[in-house]
Amino acid sequence: MVEIRTPIKSEVVADLRVGDKISIFGKIYTGRDMALPKLVRLLGDGSAEAMGIELDGSVIFHTAVSPAGVGPTSSNKAEIEGSMPALSAAGVRLHLGKGSLRQDTVEALAKHGSIYVVIPPVTALLEGKTLSRRVVLFGEDGMEAMYELEVAGYPAIVAAAHGESIYR
Amino acid sequence: MSDMAGKRSEYDSVVRKVADALIRASSSFRVDQIEAYRRVIASEENPSARWALETLLENAKAAAERRSPLCDDTGIPHLILEAGQGRSLEGWLFAAMQEGVALGLRELPGRPMAVAGDDRARVDQSEGMFEDPSEVEPAPIMVLPADGDTLRLHVLMQGGGPEIRANTYRVFHKNSAEAVVDEIVSWAVESVTLLGCTPSPLAIGIGRSHFEASSLMLQAMALGDFGKQSPLEKDITDRVNESGIGPLGLGGSHSVLATFLKVGPQRASGVRIVCMRPCCCMEPRVGRAEF
Numbered sequence: 001m002v003e004i005r006t007p008i009k010s011e012v013v014a015d016l017r018v019g020d021k022i023s024i025f026g027k028i029y030t031g032r033d034m035a036l037p038k039l040v041r042l043l044g045d046g047s048a049e050a051m052g053i054e055l056d057g058s059v060i061f062h063t064a065v066s067p068a069g070v071g072p073t074s075s076n077k078a079e080i081e082g083s084m085p086a087l088s089a090a091g092v093r094l095h096l097g098k099g100s101l102r103q104d105t106v107e108a109l110a111k112h113g114s115i116y117v118v119i120p121p122v123t124a125l126l127e128g129k130t131l132s133r134r135v136v137l138f139g140e141d142g143m144e145a146m147y148e149l150e151v152a153g154y155p156a157i158v159a160a161a162h163g164e165s166i167y168r
Numbered sequence: 169m170s171d172m173a174g175k176r177s178e179y180d181s182v183v184r185k186v187a188d189a190l191i192r193a194s195s196s197f198r199v200d201q202i203e204a205y206r207r208v209i210a211s212e213e214n215p216s217a218r219w220a221l222e223t224l225l226e227n228a229k230a231a232a233e234r235r236s237p238l239c240d241d242t243g244i245p246h247l248i249l250e251a252g253q254g255r256s257l258e259g260w261l262f263a264a265m266q267e268g269v270a271l272g273l274r275e276l277p278g279r280p281m282a283v284a285g286d287d288r289a290r291v292d293q294s295e296g297m298f299e300d301p302s303e304v305e306p307a308p309i310m311v312l313p314a315d316g317d318t319l320r321l322h323v324l325m326q327g328g329g330p331e332i333r334a335n336t337y338r339v340f341h342k343n344s345a346e347a348v349v350d351e352i353v354s355w356a357v358e359s360v361t362l363l364g365c366t367p368s369p370l371a372i373g374i375g376r377s378h379f380e381a382s383s384l385m386l387q388a389m390a391l392g393d394f395g396k397q398s399p400l401e402k403d404i405t406d407r408v409n410e411s412g413i414g415p416l417g418l419g420g421s422h423s424v425l426a427t428f429l430k431v432g433p434q435r436a437s438g439v440r441i442v443c444m445r446p447c448c449c450m451e452p453r454v455g456r457a458e459f
Contacts, residue, residue: 019216034293064240067301068279071240074329074364099364100417118416120223121365121450123240124195124231142297143280155223157216157418166216166418167361 001155007057008093010113018164022117024154028059028096032073034144035137036060036083042137043090051137053146055091061119061154062097064143065133069123072098075116081105088112096156100167106160116160129153179264185457186268189323191276193455194242195235197228204394208367208422217420221367224415224449238450239365242278243325245269245306248390252318261459262309265321270302272323277301310383322390325453330368333359334445336378341440348374348440349404355444356408360423365448367415367425369394370404373443375432381443384430389445389452392428401427415449428452 004012006026016022031039042051062080063070075081075097084095085108095109095116109116119126129152137146159166197205205225212218231238247265251257272278282303285295307326314320339351352372360368371392373384397405404427414420434440 021216021219064279064281066240066279066281067277068237068242069240072364073241074332074362076362076364077332097364098416099362118364118418120220120227120416121239121448122223122227122230123237124234125223125227127234127236128230140296142299144297157219157416159418 004094006059007054008059009057010093013093013113013115016115016158016161018158018161018166020158022156022158024059024096024156025152027148027150028061029053029136030061030063030065030070030147030149032062032064032144033077033079034141035146036087037079038138039146040083040086043086053136055087058092059094059096060087060092061149062095065145065147065149066143069127070130070149071121071123071126072096072119074099076101084109085112088114096154101160101165103165106165107163109160110163115158117156118159119154119156122155126154175260179260182261182264182459183268183271185459186265186321186323187272187275189321189455189457190245190269190272190325191235191455193323193325193453194237194276194278196232198454200394202228204425208425212420212422214414214418214420216418217414217422220415220418221422237276238453239327239448240279241327241329242273242276243327243453244304245273246324246326246386247306247309248322248324248386249309249311250314250318250320250322251311252314252316254317255319257311265309266306269306269323273301273304278304280304310386312387319459321457321459323455323457324386324390327448327451329363329365330445330447330451333363334443335359336381336441336443338439339442340438342438348442349400352404352442352444353407356404356424356446357411357413359446360408360411361413361417363446363448364417365450366413366417367422367449368446369425369451370408370427371445371447371452372404372427372429373432374430374434374440376435376441378441378443380432381441384432385443385445388428388430389447390454392426392452394426397426398429401429404429
């Protein structure tokens with residue numbers, strides 16, 4: 001199990017391989033169907049940084065955040081998978097979700113030095129590893145808002161890195 | 169106790185039992201489900217797959233201890249009521265079941281995912297969500313005949329991922345059950361690949377209409393047992409497992425944990441209506457209450 005701390009340096013990502021088990025520590029962002037396309041639009045007009053979002057070396061966890069907890073949603077939904085290349089270009093190093101990705105997405109991530117990591121849908125376990133949560137953007141979207149979480153030891157496994165994928 | 173007080177007490181008892189059934193469904197694996205996980209962990213040779221299965225079982229233990237959700241997608245409540253010939257169903261019972269669902273969702277707590285607004289806004293989600301988890305209304309209640317004095321409620325919590333991947337469609341059987349099974353296996357391999365939350369129990373209904381096939385699929389989920397698999401169910405499980413998708417799609421020999429199949433009456437026709445739902449690795453999330 002490799003311990004990964006945010007912000008993640010490029011060389012850390014370069015050393016990870018498909019099938020590596022990792023444990024994630026530090027501040028991470030969340031975003032799913034509603035938030036990620038909106039975030040990509042903000043990046044387009046240069047206003048994300050002005051809103052206090054620091055994407056360089058970041059992790060984005062594809063999850064809702066609610067009193068029920070957190071857990072991965074399918075990353076291959078059009079709104080999420082379609083946002084991943086632009087977010088990788090903006091500095092997101094680790095996309096955390098579940099489900100297979102298309103090969104063109106896997107290659108786009110590799111081009112920008114990002115990887116895709118699968119986290120099991122283990123909400124009860126994650127509850128004990130989530131130290132804090134706060135809304136950072138799109139609060140009007142309720143559970144689909146973009147949050148910053150402070151996490152200690154989220155378990156995950158590398159599913160796509162450097163153009164290779166665990167999915168056939 | 170007056171009649172009115174007695175009725176009130178009976179009403180409150182139903183509300184409590186339904187809330188408890190909903191919380192049990194959402195926060196614990198059944199005994200047959202735990203045994204199924206232990207069996208596949210013992211035989212899984214892919215280390216990534218075994219890690220995923222062990223983590224899922226560890227999560228079930230943590231959820232049961234905390235009485236907290238197994239998964240943050242706490243699901244849409246679906247209720248099946250089995251009513252024996254010796255029981256009468258009065259309107260208050262349905263009101264109490266609805267209230268029990270709302271209480272269970274508040275106590276769990278459920279995910280606040282009821283969409284606000286008029287028809288258009290509920291479709292495009294343009295007016296946001298309600299903050300109260302109890303605003304998530306149950307689907308229409310299904311009532312089935314049963315024997316004797318039975319009055320039993322099954323509370324199912326249906327996650328969103330499997331709903332994206334489920335399919336209800338006509339299959340031309342060509343006078344061969346194998347042709348229908350081939351189609352089911354083909355759908356299952358495609359959908360289980362995309363599901364992400366595997367190993368999946370497959371729930372399947374075969375009926376005469378889309379409504380009937382979906383109803384049979386839901387009954388199969390409510391009544392299926394991981395330890396009791398018919399030869400046909402086992403055949404479907406084995407064939408999908410040959411795909412090698414594995415737990416969380418990480419590869420391995422256990423993409424499907426079991427198959428729950430219910431075949432209803434059929435129409436004299438060349439067509440069967442098949443509903444196939446690739447349930448997620450937490451499902452079936454079913455809690456039962458006896459009244």
